[in-house]
Amino acid sequence: QVQLVESGGGLVQAGGSLRLSCVASGLTLSNYTMAWFRQAPGKERDIVAGISWHGTTFFYATSVKGRFTVSRDNGKKTVYLEMNDLRPEDTGVYYCAGSRAVWKVARRQDEYDYWGQGTQVTVSL
Numbered sequence: 726q727v728q729l730v731e732s733g734g735g736l737v738q739a740g741g742s743l744r745l746s747c748v749a750s751g752l753t754l755s756n757y758t759m760a761w762f763r764q765a766p767g768k769e770r771d772i773v774a775g776i777s778w779h780g781t782t783f784f785y786a787t788s789v790k791g792r793f794t795v796s797r798d799n800g801k802k803t804v805y806l807e808m809n810d811l812r813p814e815d816t817g818v819y820y821c822a823g824s825r826a827v828w829k830v831a832r833r834q835d836e837y838d839y840w841g842q843g844t845q846v847t848v849s850l
Contacts, residue, residue, distance in 0.1 A: 729749050729823060730842070731745060731746065731821050731844040732747075732748075734844030734845045735847070736849065737811055737849070738848070738849055742808060742809045744807050745819055745844060745846075746803055746804070747759070747805075748801075748802060749804070754797070754804075756827065758826060758827050758830055758831060759775065759776055759795075759821065759823050760773075760774065760776070760831070761822075762819070762837075772784070773819070774789065774795035775795065782830055783795060792809050792811075793808050794806070794807040806819065808846070822837035823839040
């Protein structure tokens with residue numbers, strides 16, 4: 726049974742930092758492109774960052790470029806999202822997702838096969 730479990734969310738003041746982790750089980754992480762999605766209140770779930778199976782190709786949403794960094798450790802079956810200079814608009818539930826389409830860093834939700842349960846990030850002024 727495949728599971729993706731996120732952790733590291735919380736409440737932080739604007740300008741602060743958080744590091745999210747996503748631990749995978751039931752799969753070989755190196756066989757998957759991985760991504761972080763965010764769903765803000767009342768909005769669609771959108772991709773924030775993605776990373777190729779070998780960790781050398783990346784995608785970042787324009788709103789987070791230069792502030793967020795996605796990384797992975799296939800041996801530890803873990804994907805990370807380092808978030809710096811957080812802003813109130815970064816508030817939302819952050820989801821880890823895995824895609825079998827390893828030839829690209831997919832950007833659409835329907836291209837991802839497995840999802841975590843999400844972790845809440847709240848950024849206050």
